[in-house]
Amino acid sequence: MDYTLTEDQEQLRRLVEDFVTREVKPYWEKHGYEDFPWPLFRKLGELGLAAIPFPTEYGGGGLDYSSYITVLEELTRLGSHLGSVLSVHGLPQLIINHFGTETQKQKYLPAMARAELLGAFALTEPHAGSDAANINTRAELRGDKYLLRGQKIWITHGGEADVYIVMAVTEKGKGARGVSSFVVEKGTPGLAFGKRERPMGLPHHTREVFFEDCEIPRGNLIGREGEGFKVAMTALDSGRITVAATSIGTAQQAFDHALRYSTERKAFGKAIGDFQGIQFMLADMAAGIEAARLVMKKAAWLRDRGLPFNLEASMAKLLATDTSMKVTTDAVQIYGGYGTSEDYPVQALMREAKIGQIVEGTNQIQRMIIARELLKKLRQ
Structure with missing residues (x-):
């Protein structure tokens, strides 16, 4: 490697x-x-x-x-x-x-x-976030069309996207095996959007998405009926690597600001970066970023070679997002009072970092996945 x-x-x-x-x-x-x-x-x-x-x-x-x-x-x-x-x-x-x-x-x-169409992924519901198999949005086959009814929340690009991949229940009572996935295009009758949500620190365009007797062709089914949960989890395995990448980018940006500031800010007659307390913080920040980046690269390397990578993807997502939260928080601390001001960049980065610990499966879910995979390997 x-x-x-x-x-x-x-x-x-x-x-x-x-x-x-x-x-x-x-x-x-x-x-x-x-x-x-x-x-x-x-x-x-x-x-x-x-x-x-x-x-x-x-x-x-x-x-x-x-x-x-x-x-x-x-x-x-x-x-x-x-x-x-x-x-x-x-x-x-x-x-x-x-x-x-x-x-x-x-x-x-x-x-x-060509970026002529923007995509969105619609899985999360008011009572089905981490418990993704418990979604309530229904898709009923009527002749050569499906009728969708339900609600999704926290959908990034909601209201802006042209193409939505939607998870819906096609067979009630079967849990994850009753979920299917569909393409729904913007402008489809019955597709509606709520007000724009404003996640802290992020200029994302996130909205609720409603399906009010939303009729789509049967040909918009992706894969076979009952495969939707597998479709979603396959996508999220790869998505966790991308969340790691953006989180590491956020952490690196915050570290770069903090490192530069530590050479500019003077206290007690010298740059604060000359004090061991600040040096130890900078060292820990740099080491954490590099460690998370290497795990992320391993996950991508495994994926590129067609090898199992879901364990490493969860590790990368967990490490990168936790590291990003710590590094951005420490960057605010190094800036001191200025770090809390909107006139300085690190406070926004700290707020942006938080969402990484929640999306694509919370970090508690990542720990469950990691433990499950470790125990599975031991038993094999």
């Missing part, structure tokens, strides 16, 4: 750095964070960054997951707020690519790769 970036990955990293410097930061300064950044999203497609790990035959980059996480981390490290957009957009792409029919792939993947 090579820990250095390949030549192609380094070129991707430089492409991202140039894009963020020349276009992303000026865009945010001019327009703010209220509206979804459609021009920036479209530009991701133009640059070939909107479908990095997906097949070239459907417009993707045909690159590996290791290259994908390099881009996600760099987008986040540079403060573009596009790493999470790309990560969420990638979940429906992954599902359609892995489980969709050829017709579905041809219809959606090329347009998503």
Whole structure:
């Protein structure tokens, strides 16, 4: 396993750095964070960054997951707020690519790769977050159509996305084996959205999604009936690696700010970075980031080679998000009172870091997955 970036990955990293410097930061300064950044999203497609790990035959980059996480981390490290957009957009792409029919792939993947269509993943419900198999949204087959009824919450890109991958119950009483997955397009009668939620520290566009007798063609079923839970969990295994990447990017950004500030801020006649107490904090922050990054890279490396990676993906997500929370909190501490001010960057990073411990399966769920896999290996 090579820990250095390949030549192609380094070129991707430089492409991202140039894009963020020349276009992303000026865009945010001019327009703010209220509206979804459609021009920036479209530009991701133009640059070939909107479908990095997906097949070239459907417009993707045909690159590996290791290259994908390099881009996600760099987008986040540079403060573009596009790493999470790309990560969420990638979940429906992954599902359609892995489980969709050829017709579905041809219809959606090329347009998503060009960033002409934005994707969203709709699983969570008011009473089914970590208990994903307990969803209540129903899909009833009537002739050659399905009728969807129910509600989803905390759906990133809700109201903005063009393509929603929706999990719904097709056979009641069978638990996870009664869940199926569907494509629902924006504009479908019966598809409605709630008010925009505002997660702390994040410019995400997140809404409730309602299905009020929402009628979709039978051909919008992904895979077979009863496979929806497997579809969702397969996507989340990969999604956990991408959450690790964006969380590490957030942590690295906060560390870079704190390290620089420690050389600028003077106290007791010298830079605070000359005090051992601050040095120990910086050392722990750097070591934590590097450790999480290496586990993330291993998870991606295993995935790229077709090897089991769900254990490492959960470890990467757990370590990266916990590390990001600690590093951003310590960055605020190093800044002192200034760290709590909105005029300085680290307070926003601390608030952004928190969501990573919750999405794609809470970190308590990750610990359950890790323990289960360890015990399974022992018994085998």
